[in-house]
Amino acid sequence: MEKWQDPKVIAIWITIIVVLIFTIILFVVKIMHAGYKRMTEANLREAQTLLEHQKKLMETNLEAQEKERGRIAADLHDSLIGKLTLIRMKSQIGSPLPEIEGLLGESITEARRISHDLTPPLLEFSRAEELIENVLNPWREKMGIDFYSDVRVGGDLTPDVKIQLLRVAQELLTNIIKHAGATQVKVAFRHTASGIALSVTDNGKGFDTKQLKKGLGLNSLEFRMQYLNAKYKVKSAIGKGTTTFMAASI
Structure with missing residues (x-):
């Protein structure tokens, strides 16, 4: 073996x-x-x-x-x-x-x-683009504002969404007045079947986004973005102004 x-x-x-x-x-x-x-x-x-x-x-x-x-x-x-x-x-x-x-x-x-x-008057009966236009009008005394809207749907947003959208626009304009030193602002609003988008661009002094510190305004802005379930981005550079863009599915 x-x-x-x-x-x-x-x-x-x-x-x-x-x-x-x-x-x-x-x-x-x-x-x-x-x-x-x-x-x-x-x-x-x-x-x-x-x-x-x-x-x-x-x-x-x-x-x-x-x-x-x-x-x-x-x-x-x-x-x-x-x-x-x-x-x-x-x-x-x-x-x-x-x-x-x-x-x-x-x-x-x-x-x-x-x-x-x-509360903006006739919130339930005014379309979002009309309400944004009304929010922008008082600021035209301080700087030049161009507003462009692209609405491709027949229906309107709910009052809750409209009021949050208006507050976003107000806070962005307030930040521009306080910090940007801008003379021109371009605001664009789009409403399609897939959702809404808002962009605000100024020709102000800009800032380094890497050193962006969230103050009360930006934290409040982020809270509203979360309420809208929106994504947003801030693009800026020193001396080249700032663009804030948000988009949300409705």
């Missing part, structure tokens, strides 16, 4: 093979477990980061709302209530009627402006 045919030798080789296979399986299982653990930890970290980001956006949105309430309260107190108090005093001392009527007209105009800031 050959040595390799010896049952003891065969048993030893079988044992070695079984141990080797078991070792390989154990090694593969450990690798898979380690990979799964790393993937789970990465997903957990990503979820935690996203949760913290969402929390920060919520806090920013609440802060923006409080700031807006404070501004409107100041408008009511300093402007409208001040005028009404003056009207009352002049009425008590017997001021001429034309003077009182003039102050009443100013008060009505101020009340309309504050009301318009809260």
Whole structure:
């Protein structure tokens, strides 16, 4: 009998093979477990980061709302209530009627402006492009604004989407006035069956997007983009102006 045919030798080789296979399986299982653990930890970290980001956006949105309430309260107190108090005093001392009527007209105009800031008039009955045009009109006193709309659908957006779209346009224009030093702004709005798109381009001083710090305005803007389930991009360079583009499926 050959040595390799010896049952003891065969048993030893079988044992070695079984141990080797078991070792390989154990090694593969450990690798898979380690990979799964790393993937789970990465997903957990990503979820935690996203949760913290969402929390920060919520806090920013609440802060923006409080700031807006404070501004409107100041408008009511300093402007409208001040005028009404003056009207009352002049009425008590017997001021001429034309003077009182003039102050009443100013008060009505101020009340309309504050009301318009809260909710644009005829929001449900005006098309999105008309509302954007109305938002842009007051800014034309400060800089040149070109507005282009491309609407390829018969239906309109919901009031919730329209108000968020208007707030996006308002915040972008406010940032341009505060930081860009621009003299010209181009605004383009497109509404098709697949969704909406809005772009705002200025000829201001621009900035380095790599060093972009998210202030209250940008965080609030991102919150509105998430509400619209929109994607957006900011393109800018020092001395070459800024373009902000957003698109959302409706």
